[in-house]
Amino acid sequence: MSYFLDSFVQNNRQQEMLETAESLAAKFKQRTEETEQSAEFSKDNLEDLKQTGYVTLPLPEKFGGKHINLSELLMMQERLAEGDGSAALSIGWHMGVVMELSEQQLWSQDQFEAFAREIGEKKLVVNRAASEPATGSPTRGGIPETKAVRQGEHYIVNGRKTFTTMASVLDYYLVTAYIEEKEAIGSFLIPRNTRGLEVEHTWDTMAMRGTGSDDLVLQNVKLPQQALVELNQGKSSKPKGWLLHIPACYLGIAVAARNDAVTFAKNYQPNSLKTTISEVPHIKQKIGEMDLKLVQAHYFMYGVARKWDEYPESREQLGTELAAVKTSVTNAANEVVDLALRIAGGRGLSKQYKFEQYYRNVRAGLHNPPMDDMVIQMLAGKALKSV
Structure with missing residues (x-):
C-alpha cells in the first residue's frame, strides 16, 4: 500500500479496495510503453477494469456495485495513478459520472435504474x-x-x-x-x-x-x-465532489515520481562520492520537501473528502473547498515531480526512467477543470463577501 495512504484507510473494506487497485496498477504500469506509442486507451486495461468489477463500484448495491463514497474513490484512483496516470484519469471520468448519476438524480428514476442495471450486468463504461x-x-x-x-x-x-x-x-x-x-x-x-x-x-x-x-x-x-x-434549464449546478478524482490522479503520479526518486537516490553513487547521493545534504533536502508537500496535499484532499462523506447536508457549501483542493493538490503534484527530476538530474530526462513521463503527465492537471484562475477568483469573491 502507498506510504501516504496508510493514515486514511479506515476498515477492511477499504483495505480490500486498495489491494484491488494496487493489483490493477501493477498491470497497467507494464503497458504504459504501449499506450505512449499508440495514444489510445489500452483494451487490456479496460478488460481488467471490467473483469474485477472496478467499473461498477460507484453503483448502489442493488445494481451490483458497492456504492463507494468519495474517500474510497479517491484512494483507489490515486493508487491506480501510481501505476498509470493516463489509465487512472480515464476511468476516473466513468467512475465520477456514475457516482454523480447515483447521487444527484439528474435523470428520471426509470432511466437511471435501467442504465445502472445495464452497467452492473454488462460492466459498461460511459x-x-x-x-x-x-x-x-x-x-x-x-x-x-x-x-x-x-x-x-x-x-x-x-x-x-x-x-x-x-x-x-x-x-x-x-x-x-x-x-x-x-x-x-x-x-x-x-x-x-x-x-x-x-x-x-x-x-x-x-x-x-x-x-x-x-x-x-x-x-x-x-x-x-x-x-x-x-x-x-438555467438551474445552478451543485458542487461535484467526484471531480476530486482529478487531483487524486495527479497526486498518484507525484507519489510514483517521489518513490522512483528516492529509489534512484539510494542506489546511485557517482565515483566522486563514497556514498550514494541519498546522503548528500541538498538531495535529502529535496526528498524532505517532496514528502512535506505530499503530506499536506493528502491531508487537505482527504480531509475535504471525509467532510463530503460524513456531512452530506453540508455539500452545497463545499464548492469553494473542492475547487481549492484541485488547484492546491495539482500544483503541489507538479512541484513534487519537478523535485524528483532535480534529484535524478540529467538521467531523469532519459527514456530509461519514467521521470520524463511523470513530468509530461502531471502538467496536464493544470488544464483540467476547474482552472487555477477561476478558483482564485472564487476564493477572492468568497473572502470579499465574508468581511
Whole structure:
C-alpha cells in the first residue's frame, strides 16, 4: 500500500479496495510503453477494469456495485495513478459520472435504474462528451455548437466533440448539444454503435497519451426522444465532489515520481562520492520537501473528502473547498515531480526512467477543470463577501 495512504484507510473494506487497485496498477504500469506509442486507451486495461468489477463500484448495491463514497474513490484512483496516470484519469471520468448519476438524480428514476442495471450486468463504461473546438472547456460557459434538431419523434444531432477520453472504447457517450426547440442545452445518452457516430483519432498531445482523448464526430445521428436524459434549464449546478478524482490522479503520479526518486537516490553513487547521493545534504533536502508537500496535499484532499462523506447536508457549501483542493493538490503534484527530476538530474530526462513521463503527465492537471484562475477568483469573491 502507498506510504501516504496508510493514515486514511479506515476498515477492511477499504483495505480490500486498495489491494484491488494496487493489483490493477501493477498491470497497467507494464503497458504504459504501449499506450505512449499508440495514444489510445489500452483494451487490456479496460478488460481488467471490467473483469474485477472496478467499473461498477460507484453503483448502489442493488445494481451490483458497492456504492463507494468519495474517500474510497479517491484512494483507489490515486493508487491506480501510481501505476498509470493516463489509465487512472480515464476511468476516473466513468467512475465520477456514475457516482454523480447515483447521487444527484439528474435523470428520471426509470432511466437511471435501467442504465445502472445495464452497467452492473454488462460492466459498461460511459463518459461525457462536452468539450468542443470553438467553446473549449464547458466550465467556461460556451454554448455548444453541436445542435439537436427535433424531427417528429426523433432528434437529429450534428457536431464534433474534442477531448473525449476513452472515445474508441466507450460503450456509451453522454453528448451535450444545443436543442433549438427548447432553447436549452441538453445531454443525450448515445450507444457506441449508433449510425452516424464516428471516432476520429486526433489525440496527439505530449501528456496523458494513454487516455485516447480523441474527437467524437456526429453526422445526422438520429435519436429517439428518450435519449435526451438531461436538460439544463438555467438551474445552478451543485458542487461535484467526484471531480476530486482529478487531483487524486495527479497526486498518484507525484507519489510514483517521489518513490522512483528516492529509489534512484539510494542506489546511485557517482565515483566522486563514497556514498550514494541519498546522503548528500541538498538531495535529502529535496526528498524532505517532496514528502512535506505530499503530506499536506493528502491531508487537505482527504480531509475535504471525509467532510463530503460524513456531512452530506453540508455539500452545497463545499464548492469553494473542492475547487481549492484541485488547484492546491495539482500544483503541489507538479512541484513534487519537478523535485524528483532535480534529484535524478540529467538521467531523469532519459527514456530509461519514467521521470520524463511523470513530468509530461502531471502538467496536464493544470488544464483540467476547474482552472487555477477561476478558483482564485472564487476564493477572492468568497473572502470579499465574508468581511
